[in-house]
Amino acid sequence: EVQLVESGGGLVQPGRSMKLSCAASGFTFSNYGMAWVRQAPTKGLEWVATISYDGSSTYYRDSVKGRFTISRDNAKSTLFLQMNSLRSEDTATYYCTRGWEPDYWGQGVMVTVSS
């Protein structure tokens, strides 16, 4: 059974950093590109970043470029999102998703940026 389990969220002050993790199981992690998608409270879905199966290519939405870094550890089947210089508008539930046609999603982890 495919499972994606996010962790690392919580309350953080504006300008500070936070790192999210997504532990994958039930499939060969190194065969799949992975992505992060977020959802602000009561809002729609918003793509954040994507990484290729081997980590050689990464893509970001403009509003997080230079502040967020997506990475992966294929040996540990884990996806990461390093978030720096956080802003109030980054407050959202962050979902880890599998593939270029996101088929499986984690349960999500809440990130609240507030003083």
Place this chain on the structure above:
Amino acid sequence: DVLMTQTPVSLPVSLGGQVSISCRSSQSLVYSDGNTYLHWYLQKPGQSPQLLIYRVSNRFSGVPDRFSGSGSGTDFTLKISRVEPEDLGVYYCLQSTHFPWTFGGGTKLELK
């Protein structure tokens, strides 16, 4: 960025009825490999989104055949027939042909 215009925003339905949701893109979603990366999701209250249809018309594993997707180029439709209570929630389209990937604004399917 590719703008995904999803309509309607709200869709009242009677159980057993049939509905359609439209998703239009501001540019063609045909990728250089010939595939069209347009997908449909349902997000039930308090849950993560779940994939229903991938690449326009392919039902994901376990999705009932009451759900069907169609379209091409810039114009796409999700049809739901014989609506059941578990179909209620917010539907989203997603294009992953072009970066940045973009979602439609969502359609809330609710009981009349």
